[in-house]
Amino acid sequence: MTKLVTVFGATGQQGSSVVRELLKNGNFKVRALTRDPSSEASKSLKELGAEVVKSNDTDSKEAIQEVLKGSDAVFALTIAFAQNETDVGKKIADAAFGAGVKHFVFSGLPPCNKISNGRIIVPHFDQKYLVEEYVRELSESNPSFISSFVYAPFYYQNFKSFVPKKNENGDGGYTISLPSNGKPMDMGDVDNIGAIVCEILLNENKYSGVVVPFSGGALSGPEIANIFSKVSGKSVTFKFIPPSIFRTFGFPNANDLASMFEFYNEFGVFNDLDQSIASKITKFTTFGEYLKNSNFKLD
Incomplete structure (x- = not known):
């Protein structure tokens, strides 16, 4: 059965890579969420076969949940420096859970505050990790809600x-x-993230609870x-x-x-995270x- 995957930030660097890779794979239908469906980037995704839908991460949980209805999986991310990432990420996770999404893939980053014992605070890392912790709690209390995580390098x-x-x-x-x-x-081409997310979505049980950093x-x-x-x-x-x-x-x-x-x-x-997982998925x-x-x- 072809899975419907909804992709947040579909015209951004990470999201567009994920959309293109999923459509190329052939096992997925893609609902691409964007603030401006009339943009040239949105039009190009539509030409590739994506369903382009207007949605903003500042929308209410209820509005986001409505957009996610019918989705088997979600690729989600939060935008650095533009918002309270923790609140936005939790809202998206709650909306996905409420919409009956089975697999939630989140683009996160390591917890600098935690790893450094409070010496180094990097808000756009630490806030993403708080979202990851929240998503893990949802999965632990609801085994039918699988979560996976991908970490991008510089x-x-x-x-x-x-x-x-x-x-x-x-x-x-x-x-x-x-x-x-x-x-x-560790550095990398953000376009490589699509192959990682595609692999995670094809093997949800294998990557349940797993963090996949790539470089x-x-x-x-x-x-x-x-x-x-x-x-x-x-x-x-x-x-x-x-x-x-x-x-x-x-x-x-x-x-x-x-x-x-x-x-x-x-x-x-990535501190001490295992990077060998990603190297077995694709060539970077x-x-x-x-x-x-x-x-x-x-x-």
Whole structure:
């Protein structure tokens, strides 16, 4: 029987990857939730065969529950920095449970506060983990409501913002500046998340209660710079920016991001989670492959 999967944030980076992979697999029908069904991104999902439905995570639980009716499974996520993620995530979980959804897949992140014994607080990580705990409680008290979890690494796509800058001394070289100077940082192409979620949905009992973190590779700052150099053909060096300095830069969410890098530097992106699960599911894009595929260039 073909399963109906409802995907939140369907036009976003994670959601669109999940929608495309599920439709490509052929075992699923997809209901794609979006704030704007008339957008070009929404239209492209509809052309692929998705049922595109207007829905907003700020809607009431009752409204979301109505949208989820008939769904066998849900892929859900909460948007960093844009909301109280814990409240929104719990509302979505309650709506899914109320709608009779059998399998709830949530995109979460490690609990920095818990792992660091309260020393490092990263709201967009910690709030997601509170949602995960709540979803697990729902599953434990209601065995027919299966839950699974996927953790994404630091996106390669973030380097559209953290781009190497041309050196001011005129030597023709470039510098990539990051607050990363501890453990190698797990990174990955967010487009790879679709294959993980598809596998989880195809094998709900196998992945019941399981966290699946994925990574295209763990790289140090100098290794990141070296790959930029190889792909661009330009000299790129790495410069470490202490998180304490990064906090003062004044752009949106600098404080939270600085804390995130503090956590990465000490504990790694996933701490001690088992990454071998994901490696058995699909082949992940390396950083060099991502840069080449995106036609990365330095002017």
